[in-house]
Amino acid sequence: MKTCLVIDDSRVIRKVARRILEDLGYEVAEAADGAEGMAWCGAEMPDAILLDWNMPVMTGIEFLRRLRAEPGGDKPVVVFCTVENDLAHIQEALDAGADEYIMKPFDGDIVMGKLVEAGL
Amino acid sequence: MTPEEIAQVVSLCRARAGLKVAPDKTYLIESRLSPVARREGFDSISDLLAALRARREDALVWSVVEGMAAGETAFFRDRTPFQQFRDEMAPQLAKARGGAPIRVWSAACATGQEVYSLAMLVGELAEADPALRIELAASDLSRRALDRAQAGVYTQLEVQRGLPIRLLVRHFEKEGEQWKLAADVRARVRWRRINLIAGLRQIGRFDVVFCRYVLGHMTEEAQRKVLEDLTCVVPTDGFLVLGAKERITGLGDTFQPIVGRPGLFRRNPQHQEAAA
Secondary structure (H helix, E strand, O other): OOEEEEEOOOHHHHHHHHHHHHHOOOEEEEEOOHHHHHHHHHHOOOOEEEEOOOOOOOOHHHHHHHHHHOOOOOOOEEEEEEOOOOHHHHHHHHHOOOOEEEEOOOOHHHHHHHHHHOOO | OOHHHHHHHHHHHHHHHOEOOOOOOHHHHHHHHHHHHHHOOOOOHHHHHHHHHHOOOHHHHHHHHHHHHOOOOOOOOOOHHHHHHHHHHHHHHHHHHOOOOEEEEEOOOOOOHHHHHHHHHHHHHHHHOOOOOEEEEEEEOOHHHHHHHHHOEEOHHHHOOOOOHHHHHHHEEEEOOEEEEOHHHHOOEEEEEOOHHHOOOOOOOOOEEEOOOOHHHEOHHHHHHHHHHHOOOOOOOOEEEOOOOOOOOOOOOOEEEOOOOOOEEEEOOOOOOOOO
16 A cells, blocks of 8 residues: 655644545555654655645755655655645745645645656 | 426537537536526526527527537546657657648647647657647637637646646746746647537548547437548548547447557548548
8 A cells, every 4th residue: 555644734634635645545644744744754755745835843845855865765756735836836846856736725636636647 | 497498408509519418417507507697698597598599699509509518628638648649649640741740630629728738748749859740720619618728828726637747837827826828839729619510521631630528428410420520531540539438339430449549549441431
């Protein structure tokens, strides 16, 4: 079973994402900010990461830069999932190593399509 | 809606566009026609249909038929046909045409996502091989859909259905909360209003015809006519592209599926052209 780590400070979004991902057959783990996300990845790299941008403690973009510098950190497919919807943010995310990008609000079809797009 | 009103819509759609409207899907008919009624200044669908019975105004008839024809579409829908176009159809045809342009038609293009997906691919192909010439045409029954398609402006939801983020960054500009496709991609497409059942024999040759998720919405008679006419459009080495699960068995012997390539069809060499 493929694993997906959902990093978002909103419990509601994590719950919505979990339901969508479980329907797609993923085993889901949750983290409330980038630092918690790094702890998860330190223990075991997931196959995919759904990543919010604005979070306390460590933002999504900071998390992504650190992740990609870690050994094995190039492996997870990272899909940003954020309210930031301008080209500058999207470009910054791609430059930092994001594979795909979802602009909130999203639905199950979008999440599924983007994961497929990212190669899963 | 009354059974008489439903019958009126069903028969209009069949007569004008060969559309098959299921009379039991009242909800669908109402959800399609409510916005049409509002737009045309009527208080209800009943008022709209009464006006149609009173004066058979062509523009009004078409707004009803076009409203019922509105189809669903998405960028790179089903993915595979676009890969097959890039990796198989275009290279084969380029070789066969020897420098003459490959002509591609997106029939019933709705709001244009399919043909623009092709336009983005064609841009990539042209970068790799500047000698490659591919002409793209798109048509729809609905002028409103064509206007939207030509504008190339999409909602945030629409650009997230099937469009890889790198292509969004590369080819779109943000305009308020909408996304506008770049002029160079839009300029690759020629647009025309075409009613598929009005006869296709004069529209010229197209090496590849994308006609996906269209026939299934038509009456059997209309499907047969469209397929028959398409034999005058698609050359023997060309391709007809239908939806991956669409079948044309029982609709005559005009085209044959290509084995191992769901949705791709070729002209049947044994087919005898019906007397026009």
